[in-house]
Amino acid sequence: MSAETIQTIIDDLGALLLFTMILIVAASQISRAIYAVAAQSLFIAIAGAVLATATGNVDLWVIAGVTLAVKATLLPWVLHWVVRRMNVRREVEPVIPIAATLVLAVAVVVMSFHLSASLGSVRQAITGNALPVGIALTLTGVLVMATRKTALSQMVGLFASENGIFFTAMAVTQGMPLIIEIGVILDVILAALVMTIMVLRVRSTVDADIAELDRLRG
Amino acid sequence: MTGDRPLGLVLLEMILLVLLGPLVTGAIQKLKARLQCRQGADVLQPYRDLAKLLRKGTVQADTASGFFRSIPVLVLAATVAAGALVPVLRAGPSAFPLGDALMLLGLLALARFLTAVGALDAGGAFGGMGASREMTIAPLVEPVLMMVVFSTALAAGTTELGALAAHRGTSWIFAWSAADFLGFAAMLVLLPAETGRIPVDNPDTHLELTMLHEGMLLEHSGPGLGCMLLASHTRQIVTLGLVAALFFPVGPADGIGAADLLLGAGAFAAKILVLATYLALVESSYAKLRLFRVPQYLGIGFVCALTALALRIL
Numbered sequence: 382m383s384a385e386t387i388q389t390i391i392d393d394l395g396a397l398l399l400f401t402m403i404l405i406v407a408a409s410q411i412s413r414a415i416y417a418v419a420a421q422s423l424f425i426a427i428a429g430a431v432l433a434t435a436t437g438n439v440d441l442w443v444i445a446g447v448t449l450a451v452k453a454t455l456l457p458w459v460l461h462w463v464v465r466r467m468n469v470r471r472e473v474e475p476v477i478p479i480a481a482t483l484v485l486a487v488a489v490v491v492m493s494f495h496l497s498a499s500l501g502s503v504r505q506a507i508t509g510n511a512l513p514v515g516i517a518l519t520l521t522g523v524l525v526m527a528t529r530k531t532a533l534s535q536m537v538g539l540f541a542s543e544n545g546i547f548f549t550a551m552a553v554t555q556g557m558p559l560i561i562e563i564g565v566i567l568d569v570i571l572a573a574l575v576m577t578i579m580v581l582r583v584r585s586t587v588d589a590d591i592a593e594l595d596r597l598r599g
Numbered sequence: 600m601t602g603d604r605p606l607g608l609v610l611l612e613m614i615l616l617v618l619l620g621p622l623v624t625g626a627i628q629k630l631k632a633r634l635q636c637r638q639g640a641d642v643l644q645p646y647r648d649l650a651k652l653l654r655k656g657t658v659q660a661d662t663a664s665g666f667f668r669s670i671p672v673l674v675l676a677a678t679v680a681a682g683a684l685v686p687v688l689r690a691g692p693s694a695f696p697l698g699d700a701l702m703l704l705g706l707l708a709l710a711r712f713l714t715a716v717g718a719l720d721a722g723g724a725f726g727g728m729g730a731s732r733e734m735t736i737a738p739l740v741e742p743v744l745m746m747v748v749f750s751t752a753l754a755a756g757t758t759e760l761g762a763l764a765a766h767r768g769t770s771w772i773f774a775w776s777a778a779d780f781l782g783f784a785a786m787l788v789l790l791p792a793e794t795g796r797i798p799v800d801n802p803d804t805h806l807e808l809t810m811l812h813e814g815m816l817l818e819h820s821g822p823g824l825g826c827m828l829l830a831s832h833t834r835q836i837v838t839l840g841l842v843a844a845l846f847f848p849v850g851p852a853d854g855i856g857a858a859d860l861l862l863g864a865g866a867f868a869a870k871i872l873v874l875a876t877y878l879a880l881v882e883s884s885y886a887k888l889r890l891f892r893v894p895q896y897l898g899i900g901f902v903c904a905l906t907a908l909a910l911r912i913l
Binding site: 400 | 779780909
């Protein structure tokens with residue numbers, strides 16, 4: 382495949398990633414946000430496969446496969462399991478209205494495009510729009526984490542944020558060393574595990590979500 | 600002035616749109632019924648409804664002014680005029696001065712305004728409520744539609760729909776740029792709102808809690824109601840045609856023979872069928888949103904359209 386084709390495909394995937402991010406921000410039910418983050422991971426895996434065919438880098442194929450298996454399948458399944466297990470509060474509880482979060486998300490997207498345009502020569506070296514899209518995904522994920530009350534929605538935000546970093550890393554380096562990527566994936570699995578246990582423990586001990594844990598008791 | 604679409608073709612396309620409008624509604628209703636495991640009314644039922652209404656007499660509220668009688672005709676005229684601007688059979692700029700996409704959106708907005716004015720004029724409570732709701736939703740839908748049009752127009756350098764469609768060419772989704780994906784996503788979010796369907800509006804009920812567009816039609820009767828219904832059928836197919844012209848390929852501009860026109864007609868039917876299936880699927884799988892949730896739903900479309908525009912400009 383030619384370089385322009387690759388760039389077009391990565392750009393298109395970037396647009397789809399932004400679309401899934403918008404869905405995550407706008408989702409009023411936690412399960413829809415989980416489906417959206419799964420779709421986002423699927424697009425990341427596709428981007429990895431595209432880059433793998435472009436560069437002939439076998440490591441990227443492995444990474445795409447692992448992303449598909451772990452982030453697009455396993456983690457959403459775990460999140461759904463936790464939602465079923467907790468059995469209440471299917472709705473996300475935003476700190477500020479979702480419409481306001483959407484406006485902030487737009488600001489983040491526009492700013493990341495605007496600011497990364499000023500990077501000039503650095504941006505030239507990177508495939509298509511991957512850098513601004515990656516920055517936008519990362520920051521919007523942080524935005525989701527900051528504006529949600531329940532731990533589960535914050536986890537969704539964290540995964541989205543992680544997806545953004547992963548996408549940028551993949552496009553910038555045309556494939557990091559395999560050991561680093563595997564390490565990152567393991568970190569994500571571990572984080573999901575710890576957070577899942579934590580959420581369930583907090584719930585079973587004090588019957589509250591983490592938003593209510595705001596006072597220290599001696 | 601040279602162009603690919605002579606006056607005869609434009610008129611033919613306009614008449615075709617008006618004639619096919621009720622068929623699309625019928626097809627969506629039939630599909631919806633099948634999806635819900637019902638037999639459903641015949642696809643031609645909207646035509647029968649129209650024929651029945653045209654034979655009936657007119658009853659008018661005492662409070663309505665003389666202007667009320669002319670409302671249906673004006674609404675239908677504005678909508679049909681908007682239909683003339685949509686390329687159906689063949690892409691390419693028109694051979695004579697014809698409005699562009701902004702004109703189309705303006706005419707649709709005019710039809711909407713006249714419908715609301717008519718509903719208020721009759722003095723009924725439901726009409727006024729429907730009008731107020733419609734006017735609450737409209738300012739959220741129309742700017743987003745414009746932004747989607749602009750994001751496509753920026754790439755083509757023109758807002759004339761025929762030229763836009765010609766610029767899209769005959770290549771399919773492979774030629775889409777990143778902004779097109781987001782623009783199309785915004786369009787998919789907006790379509791149910793613009794065609795008055797679930798999750799924004801419910802075309803099948805006359806329950807006062809749920810209706811937007813139907814509420815405004817309550818005071819009309821007989822041929823007037825027929826005109827209003829035909830206008831809403833036409834509006835729906837015009838909106839679908841706008842989406843098709845902006846994002847899907849239209850028949851090639853250089854073809855002259857009847858075979859090319861037939862190909863264009865077949866392609867148009869396929870595109871409309873795909874979009875109608877989408878509408879039926881959405882209507883069968885979602886519940887109607889609470890009115891106060893609608894801005895949030897439309898917000899998704901707004902953000903998508905704005906991002907598409909940002910991708911084009913930055």
